[in-house]
Amino acid sequence: MPIAAEDLLHPTPSGLYCPEGNFFVDPHRPVERAVITHGHADHARPGHAHVLATPETLGLMQIRYGDGAGGRLQALPYGEALNINGVRLRLTPAGHVLGSAQAVIEHGGTRIVVSGDYKRRRDPTCTGFEPVACDVFITEATFALPVFRHPDDADEVARLLASVATFPGRTHLVGAYALGKAQRLIALLRAAGWDKPVWLHGAAVKLTDWYRAQGIGLGDVRPVTAADKGDLAGGIVVAPPSALADRWSRRLSDPVTCFASGWMRVRARARQRGVELPLVISDHADWDELTRTVAEIAPGELWVTHGRDDALIHWAHAQGIPARPLALVGRGEDNDDG
Ligand SMILES: [Zn+2]
Ligand SMILES: [Zn+2]
Numbered sequence: 205m206p207i208a209a210e211d212l213l214h215p216t217p218s219g220l221y222c223p224e225g226n227f228f229v230d231p232h233r234p235v236e237r238a239v240i241t242h243g244h245a246d247h248a249r250p251g252h253a254h255v256l257a258t259p260e261t262l263g264l265m266q267i268r269y270g271d272g273a274g275g276r277l278q279a280l281p282y283g284e285a286l287n288i289n290g291v292r293l294r295l296t297p298a299g300h301v302l303g304s305a306q307a308v309i310e311h312g313g314t315r316i317v318v319s320g321d322y323k324r325r326r327d328p329t330c331t332g333f334e335p336v337a338c339d340v341f342i343t344e345a346t347f348a349l350p351v352f353r354h355p356d357d358a359d360e361v362a363r364l365l366a367s368v369a370t371f372p373g374r375t376h377l378v379g380a381y382a383l384g385k386a387q388r389l390i391a392l393l394r395a396a397g398w399d400k401p402v403w404l405h406g407a408a409v410k411l412t413d414w415y416r417a418q419g420i421g422l423g424d425v426r427p428v429t430a431a432d433k434g435d436l437a438g439g440i441v442v443a444p445p446s447a448l449a450d451r452w453s454r455r456l457s458d459p460v461t462c463f464a465s466g467w468m469r470v471r472a473r474a475r476q477r478g479v480e481l482p483l484v485i486s487d488h489a490d491w492d493e494l495t496r497t498v499a500e501i502a503p504g505e506l507w508v509t510h511g512r513d514d515a516l517i518h519w520a521h522a523q524g525i526p527a528r529p530l531a532l533v534g535r536g537e538d539n540d541d542g
Contacts, residue, residue: 206313208314209339215530217232217233225290227293229241230320232249232535233249234251235253237254238252238255239307240265241298241304241306242304243261243265244321245541246535253276254276256286257278257279257303258279263303283296292310293307297331297333298319299323299324299330300322300323301329301330301383306320306322307320308336308338315337315339316339316341318342319341319342321346321488322488322497323487324496327391329387329391336501340504340507342530344510345511346466350491351469354485357392358392360484361396364393365393367460371460374458375441376440376460377459378463379443380464380465380485385465385485387411390412390422390442391422401435402441404428404442405441406427407447409427433455448477461478461479461480462479462481463482465542466484466486466542468485487542491515495516502525505525505528508529510530514529
């Protein structure tokens with residue numbers, strides 16, 4: 205008889221735990237052995253004794269945490285399998301940010317896939333999501349409401365460039381989460397034909413340099429400190445969302461405040477943050493991507509980690525797929541990662 209899924213992996217106060225393999229996936233607190241799906245702070249926390257992740261995620265953790273990235277770091281490239289105390293583990297692309305992975309955990313005839321965060325649309329800065337058949341699929345639910353349907357990202361970037369053309373004297377200041385969204389936005393601007401420099405806030409420079417070191421082409425990207433005011437009139441500045449409102453932005457030339465996030469679908473959020481040009485560009489699956497992914501994988505069971513779990517669980521039940529919430533502590537706390 206195959207091992208029960210709950211015995212192979214279950215939630216604990218520290219996070220999802222695999223007792224047979226004695227490891228946690230994206231633990232919330234420091235643990236002995238952690239498997240990390242990707243570099244965002246609500247998944248990759250500092251201070252674990254042993255960290256297993258893709259080489260890219262380990263690199264990003266070292267940039268963010270330095271020595272706190274973990275006692276021992278072990279790289280597991282996509283597709284290579286590892287045996288941990290009899291449990292087979294491999295990492296497969298999640299399409300969320302550079303190095304993001306799903307953890308495929310197999311033991312005693314049962315396979316569980318922990319997707320971390322994911323999206324299905326093409327992203328020039330990371331490897332696309334690969335569906336894996338499984339007994340239990342563990343999904344996020346950040347945008348799991350039918351109201352969340354992300355538009356084509358090329359159309360959103362076209363709106364940004366149209367605004368730049370309309371206001372040639374103004375600086376377009378675009379808030380974009382420093383890990384993943386900032387680099388993807390720059391890549392999308394290049395794909396849309398923007399060949400002028402993209403100016404970068406200091407907080408995103410190291411991460412962006414890391415992307416380039418991995419061979420992700422981003423063109424002419426310069427720190428905003430290297431610009432004079434004349435450069436910035438008519439220019440595009442990418443900054444972490446937290447920088448939009450602070451005094452830092454006052455030195456820009458009559459800025460148009462923009463924000464690239466799935467949350468920009470909610471007009472009240474854009475208004476609250478003083479965003480003049482909301483751009484609905486998300487690194488998370490929208491409602492259609494979530495339901496399409498679950499239908500495609502057709503798991504024996506669906507477990508939902510964080511976000512709007514009710515609607516997705518209701519939908520799964522209607523499809524005849526048993527589903528339940530996991531309500532993991534500490535997940536999705538940083539709303540800017542949208
Ligand atoms: Zn994430
Ligand atoms: Zn997350």
